[in-house]
Each structure stands twice: as C-alpha cells, then as structure tokens.
Amino acid sequence: MASTILLPSPELANNQGLTAQVNVVRMMDGSTRTNVKSAKGKRLHRFDFVLSREKMEEVVDFAKRYAGSTFRSTWRGNTIIGKVSVNPVELAGEGRAGGWPGGEAYSVTLELKET
Amino acid sequence: MALRTHTLQGQALYAATLQVNTLQAQALYQAAVKVYTAQAQVLYLPPPTSTFTRTVLHDSVVTDTTDSSLSQVRVVEHDSVVSDVVDAAGEISRSATHDNVVSDEVVSEAGQFAEADSVLLLTQDVFGFAEFIGPQVGDSLNLVQTVDVQGYEQTSSELDLQQSVDITGPVPKSAQSSLNLSQDAEFFFGLRWAGYDTSHDLGLTDSAVTPVFLDIEHELNLQEDAFRAFPVSHELVLNQDIVAGFGHSVENDLSLAGVAGRNLDMKQSVEHTSIVSQALAFFIESVCSKKEWGGFHGEGGTPPSDRKLTYDSRLLFQSIIDPTNIITLRNPETDDRRRVAFQRVNRNLFDGTPDIFRDPDWVTEETQLYTIVATKRDRLDTLWQFLMDNLGQEIMVKDWKGVTWKSVVTNPGEVYTEDAEGYWTLDFEVVGSAIDGEFASHTLDLNETLSRAGSTWTRQASSTLAVSQATVEEWDWGRGSTDPLGLSHSADYTLVA
Numbered sequence: 001m002a003s004t005i006l007l008p009s010p011e012l013a014n015n016q017g018l019t020a021q022v023n024v025v026r027m028m029d030g031s032t033r034t035n036v037k038s039a040k041g042k043r044l045h046r047f048d049f050v051l052s053r054e055k056m057e058e059v060v061d062f063a064k065r066y067a068g069s070t071f072r073s074t075w076r077g078n079t080i081i082g083k084v085s086v087n088p089v090e091l092a093g094e095g096r097a098g099g100w101p102g103g104e105a106y107s108v109t110l111e112l113k114e115t
Numbered sequence: 116m117a118l119r120t121h122t123l124q125g126q127a128l129y130a131a132t133l134q135v136n137t138l139q140a141q142a143l144y145q146a147a148v149k150v151y152t153a154q155a156q157v158l159y160l161p162p163p164t165s166t167f168t169r170t171v172l173h174d175s176v177v178t179d180t181t182d183s184s185l186s187q188v189r190v191v192e193h194d195s196v197v198s199d200v201v202d203a204a205g206e207i208s209r210s211a212t213h214d215n216v217v218s219d220e221v222v223s224e225a226g227q228f229a230e231a232d233s234v235l236l237l238t239q240d241v242f243g244f245a246e247f248i249g250p251q252v253g254d255s256l257n258l259v260q261t262v263d264v265q266g267y268e269q270t271s272s273e274l275d276l277q278q279s280v281d282i283t284g285p286v287p288k289s290a291q292s293s294l295n296l297s298q299d300a301e302f303f304f305g306l307r308w309a310g311y312d313t314s315h316d317l318g319l320t321d322s323a324v325t326p327v328f329l330d331i332e333h334e335l336n337l338q339e340d341a342f343r344a345f346p347v348s349h350e351l352v353l354n355q356d357i358v359a360g361f362g363h364s365v366e367n368d369l370s371l372a373g374v375a376g377r378n379l380d381m382k383q384s385v386e387h388t389s390i391v392s393q394a395l396a397f398f399i400e401s402v403c404s405k406k407e408w409g410g411f412h413g414e415g416g417t418p419p420s421d422r423k424l425t426y427d428s429r430l431l432f433q434s435i436i437d438p439t440n441i442i443t444l445r446n447p448e449t450d451d452r453r454r455v456a457f458q459r460v461n462r463n464l465f466d467g468t469p470d471i472f473r474d475p476d477w478v479t480e481e482t483q484l485y486t487i488v489a490t491k492r493d494r495l496d497t498l499w500q501f502l503m504d505n506l507g508q509e510i511m512v513k514d515w516k517g518v519t520w521k522s523v524v525t526n527p528g529e530v531y532t533e534d535a536e537g538y539w540t541l542d543f544e545v546v547g548s549a550i551d552g553e554f555a556s557h558t559l560d561l562n563e564t565l566s567r568a569g570s571t572w573t574r575q576a577s578s579t580l581a582v583s584q585a586t587v588e589e590w591d592w593g594r595g596s597t598d599p600l601g602l603s604h605s606a607d608y609t610l611v612a
Binding site: 019020021037038039040042053056060063064065067068082083084085087088089090091092093094095096102104106113115 | 448449450451452453454455456457459461465466467468469471472473474475479480481482516
C-alpha cells in the first residue's frame with residue numbers, strides 16, 4: 001500500500017548533513033585514535049514547511065498512519081529514501097492566513113534520515 | 116593800479132590792471148576808458164537796471180605777469196588763467212548768462228631758433244539751480260587759437276579740447292554734447308627750394324555714452340516706535356526692491372525622467388509528468404519599497420491577508436462527570452501548538468543506518484497547547500472551579516473548528532497572568548485525541564474523505580484529486596492569474612485476510 005502527500009516547497013534554510021560519526025580517543029601515549037561510523041554516506045535532511053490548517057490536519061493524519069514507515073521524498077529531481085527521525089512532530093501556529101484553507105498557517109519541521 | 120608798456124611791432128601799448136567794484140566800474144565806463152592788455156580784454160557791462168535784482172556782484176581779476184627784459188632771453192612764457200563765475204541765485208532771476216571772451220596773443224619777436232609756446236587754459240562752469248526741471252542749461256565754450264609764425268620756424272598747433280556734460284538728477288531723456296572744431300593751417304608764402312611741409316591733422320574723437328543702470332535697488336526701512344504707559348515694542352520694516360534694466364527672459368526647463376524597470380522571469384509552474392504538477396505562488400517586491408511585514412512566516416510565497424478568522428465554535432470545556440458543567444472561553448491565540456508523539460523503537464545499525472520500528476497499535480500521543488488572553492476575573496473564577504471539579508479527569512474540549520477532543524488537562528496548576536487591568540492570560544496543555552469520525556470542514560473539493568482519526572477503511576481505493584489554486588502576482592500594478600493544479604492519485608491495495 002502506498003500513499004502520497006503533497007507538501008509545498010519547504011522554506012529556505014533547509015539543510016542536510018552526513019550521518020557519519022567520528023569518535024576521537026586519546027591513548028595513553030598521547031596518540032590519537034578515531035573510531036568512525038561512516039553510515040555509508042547516508043545523510044540527514046531537514047525541511048521546514050509552512051502549511052495551511054487543512055494541510056496540517058492531513059500531515060498529522062499521514063504521520064500517525066505511517067510514522068514508522070520508509071518514505072520516498074521527491075523534490076527538484078532529487079529522490080530521498082529514508083525514515084522520519086523527528087519525534088514528536090510539532091506543528092506550531094503561525095497566525096492568520098486569510099484565503100488559505102482553514103484560515104490559519106502552521107509550521108512543521110520534518111527530518112528524513114536516509115536508509 | 117599797475118601800468119606797464121609793451122611793444123608790438125614798434126607800437127606802444129599801454130596796459131593797466133585794475134581791481135574795481137561795480138561802482139568804480141560804472142564810473143570808468145562813464146569816462147569811456149577802454150583798457151586793453153596784452154592778455155585780456157575786459158568789457159564792462161552796464162550796471163543792471165532792473166529793480167528786481169537783489170544784488171549782482173561781478174568781480175574780475177586778471178593777473179598777468181610777464182617779464183621779458185633781457186634781450187638774451189629767447190623763451191617767453193605766457194600763462195593766462197581767467198576764471199569768471201557768475202552766480203545768479205536770486206529768487207526772481209530765472210536765468211543766468213555769462214559771456215566770457217578771451218583772446219590770447221603771444222607774439223614772439225625773435226630771431227632764429229626761437230620757441231614760442233602759447234597755452235590757453237579756460238574753465239567755464241555754469242551752475243543752474245532751477246526749481247523746476249525745465250530750463251535748459253546751456254554751456255557754450257568757443258575757443259580760437261591762432262599761431263602766427265613770421266619766419267621760417269616750424270609751427271605746431273595743437274588744440275586739445277575736452278567737453279563733458281554731467282547731469283546729476285533724474286535721468287534726462289536725452290543728453291547732447293556737441294564738440295565743434297575747426298582747424299586751419301595756412302601757409303602764406305615760402306621759398307620754393309625750402310620744401311616746407313604742411314600737415315594738417317584734425318583728430319576728432321567723439322563718444323557719447325549713456326550709462327544704463329541695470330539694477331536699481333531701493334530699500335525702504337521704516338521703524339516706528341509706539342508706546343503707552345506700558346512699554347510695547349513696535350517695529351516696522353519694509354523692504355522694497357526695484358529692479359529696472361534691460362534683460363532677456365530666461366526660461367529654464369528641467370525635466371527629469373527616471374525609469375526604473377526590471378525584467379524578471381519566474382517560473383510559475385513546475386510540472387513533473389510522472390507525478391504531479393505543482394503551482395508556485397510568489398509575489399514580486401515593489402521596486403521602490405522594502406518588504407512589508409505582514410505577519411507571514413518565512414520568505415517568499417503569497418502573503419495571506421490578515422483578515423478575521425471564521426470560527427465554527429467557541430472553545431468549550433465540558434465535564435464528562437457532569438455534562439451540564441460547561442465553561443465557554445475565548446478562542447485561543449493563533450500560536451497554538453500540536454505535538455504528535457509516537458511510541459516506536461529507534462535504533463541505529465552498525466553502519467549508522469536508522470532502524471525504526473513502530474507497531475500501528477502502539478500509542479500515539481497528541482498534545483495541544485493553547486493560550487487564551489483577555490479573560491475576565493469572573494470567568495477565571497469559574498474556570499478554576501471547573502478545573503478543581505475535574506482534576507485528572509477526562510473532559511470534552513471543543514475547539515474553534517468544531518472538533519471535539521477527549522482530553523485531560525495536564526497543567527491545572529499553571530500560573531495565570533493578569534496582563535491588562537482586569538484581563539488574564541491563560542495557558543492550557545491538554546492531551547487527548549479527537550473523537551472518531553469527526554473531521555474539520557475545508558475548502559478543498561475532494562472526492563475522498565479526509566479523516567484525522569479515521570482508519571484506512573475510510574480511504575477509497577482510487578480517487579482523483581483536483582485542486583484549483585489562484586496565483587496572485589504582486590507587482591506595482593495589480594494583476595492576477597490563475598494557475599490550475601491537477602493531481603491524480605491512485606491507491607490500490609488489497610487486504611489479505
């Protein structure tokens with residue numbers, strides 16, 4: 001079963017980064033060792049959206065249904081396959097939005113960790 | 116009286132210098148004495164006979180000194196200065212005439228290599244003090260200079276004349292200055308072999324200049340002091356500018372035309388044939404203004420209008436224990452929050468790959484945070500009583516969209532603040548879920564039912580979603596466009612029992 005939700009383009013300042021980790025260990029003789037978890041180059045993507053209230057309701061329903069599922073995100077020709085890592089998903093009211101469905105605006109941040 | 120003799124061509128002349136007044140002059144005239152001097156000939160006018168003349172004094176002083184007693188002297192200088200002023204400033208006399216005839220003769224009876232210089236200096240001033248501007252003031256100066264050379268000497272005759280007419284007062288309509296000159300150079304006889312040269316140069320330079328004052332400034336300052344018993348100050352200042360002259364009108368037209376233009380191409384739609392076509396709404400910033408704050412979060416996008424919201428309901432708290440216990444509050448502010456927290460297993464594999472597992476039956480906790488402002492004290496007391504009566508119990512919360520939530524108030528001990536005189540700000544945190552089957556009204560035209568807390572059974576297998584969205588471009592001039600958004604969505608699934 002598959003379902004798709006359409007979201008508007010994210011706000012500027014979306015970011016992404018490697019999920020690799022480096023752990024630095026100092027030995028007794030003063031030398032440095034590093035413990036690396038490369039995660040095979042997987043990246044973490046973070047997007048901020050500003051949604052109408054109706055769309056916010058849809059996102060809440062969508063998240064509650066597929067919270068542990070693997071998602072495929074397509075944006076500007078780039079495809080990201082991963083899981084939503086943010087928990088809880090917080091939707092904050094941004095004020096009135098006349099003409100928008102629901103008349104209000106909400107902001108939400110979604111994080112996708114590539115799998 | 117001084118008497119001297121002078122010889123002119125063998126003839127004896129008698130010259131006398133007299134200083135006389137009018138009465139003595141009258142006596143001399145009666146004696147018919149005519150005195151000629153080598154330098155000046157004085158004619159005595161008959162005394163005035165008019166009885167209207169107050170006093171007329173005429174003094175003429177002629178002084179002449181010539182001493183040429185040495186036979187060896189070859190240079191004879193003769194300076195004659197005659198100045199005569201007749202001032203007729205009487206009340207009755209309206210005119211003044213003055214005739215002064217001076218003839219100057221220098222005779223140089225000398226042999227060879229003799230020099231004869233004759234300088235005739237005359238000064239004539241005519242003053243007219245007329246009450247009215249009308250009488251003409253005439254100034255005629257007639258000069259005759261004759262140089263006779265009885266011999267073979269070279270002669271040079273230079274007659275320099277300068278006549279100026281100065282008018283002080285209102286600018287007359289015309290000023291005339293005539294300078295009449297005549298110069299003759301005659302050569303009576305000579306020797307043919309001598310080769311005399313005669314040159315006759317008459318140089319005239321005449322210029323008439325009428326000064327024109329281009330600017331006339333007239334400033335009138337008046338100061339008047341006025342005071343009563345109490346000191347007051349009164350100052351009157353007038354400035355008057357008079358500009359007269361010749362000029363040309365100057366027109367200076369400065370026209371500025373500034374054009375600010377910008378060509379901007381922006382994509383209004385992005386299409387993806389395989390999935391969806393999405394419309395982008397944007398607004399163009401005005402060229403000459405900064406971005407306006409419209410309470411819109413973030414950059415870009417069509418700023419929504421800040422019009423009043425349409426509420427479907429008031430915020431109601433209803434007790435489940437006592438359904439009649441209902442408290443109605445103001446709708447919360449627009450900065451409400453909703454948190455959706457999931458119970459799930461969150462692990463990372465050795466290579467860093469996330470491993471998240473969640474059972475659909477596990478709890479999903481939904482928290483809502485509200486802020487209510489401007490609550491009056493009487494309503495606040497009722498609210499506290501309601502919270503005490505339903506402490507830790509589930510209550511029904513109906514929000515402004517008409518959705519009913521079965522929730523628990525998790526912060527009954529929250530401190531409320533009086534932000535304005537008699538008005539309190541309340542904060543609530545409720546944890547709960549919406550009642551099954553309820554959904555909010557929306558403006559989207561959907562063929563499928565959208566449920567917030569429903570199940571998969573309410574979603575149809577296939578559906579077509581069409582959304583029409585208007586795109587408004589905010590330029591300096593208003594212009595609108597429509598950009599339809601078409602979506603196709605299909606969901607096929609089968610249930611395996």
